[in-house]
Amino acid sequence: MFTACRLFLLMLSLLLLSACNTAPYSEKDRGLLEFSARLTVDRFKQVDPSMTERFNNALAYAVFPQVSKAGAGVGGGYGQGVLYERGQLVGYCNLSQTTVGVQLGVQEYREVIFFTSPKALLDFKNGWLELAGQASAVATRQGAARGMNYDPGVMVFTMPRDGLMGEVAVGGQRFTFKPL
Numbered sequence: 001m002f003t004a005c006r007l008f009l010l011m012l013s014l015l016l017l018s019a020c021n022t023a024p025y026s027e028k029d030r031g032l033l034e035f036s037a038r039l040t041v042d043r044f045k046q047v048d049p050s051m052t053e054r055f056n057n058a059l060a061y062a063v064f065p066q067v068s069k070a071g072a073g074v075g076g077g078y079g080q081g082v083l084y085e086r087g088q089l090v091g092y093c094n095l096s097q098t099t100v101g102v103q104l105g106v107q108e109y110r111e112v113i114f115f116t117s118p119k120a121l122l123d124f125k126n127g128w129l130e131l132a133g134q135a136s137a138v139a140t141r142q143g144a145a146r147g148m149n150y151d152p153g154v155m156v157f158t159m160p161r162d163g164l165m166g167e168v169a170v171g172g173q174r175f176t177f178k179p180l
Contacts, residue, residue, distance in 0.1 A: 064111040065110055073103065
């Protein structure tokens with residue numbers, strides 16, 4: 001039973017990831033994604049006011065309003081987002097995530113990736129940037145962003161949305177980007 005469940009979740013994750021497109025299909029979908037991204041930025045600033053300085057000073061930042069992930073031994077996740085450079089929308093991006101380890105559950109979270117280095121931003125745009133699971137910080141309390149350092153020009157913050165997931169797993173995230 002457990003193996004069948006794991007196989008089903010893996011197949012479902014692969015199906016969802018293969019069906020995804022970088023840019024939202026319709027103008028309405030793009031508008032909704034952009035609106036959700038603005039709300040996500042506001043939420044991060046509300047929870048931790050020190051994030052305002054990060055948004056103002058970043059060379060660029062990618063906002064993923066909703067990343068959904070599931071796992072049972074093997075896991076996967078996906079989210080659509082937008083990329084801003086100097087506060088201006090420049091394109092759409094996807095996040096895909098894979099994990100392996102002891103894990104069971106379903107979870108949704110928000111994610112923001114800040115870029116301070118032109119090389120890191122170029123790597124992101126070209127699909128060369130991959131992040132390991134330990135490259136994140138959870139911004140759920142005031143001051144969480146203070147004192148955090150950029151690791152090769154990239155810093156990731158996440159904020160839980162919904163779900164329950166227990167995991168001791170390793171994995172990473174890959175990105176695709178499509179300019180406006």
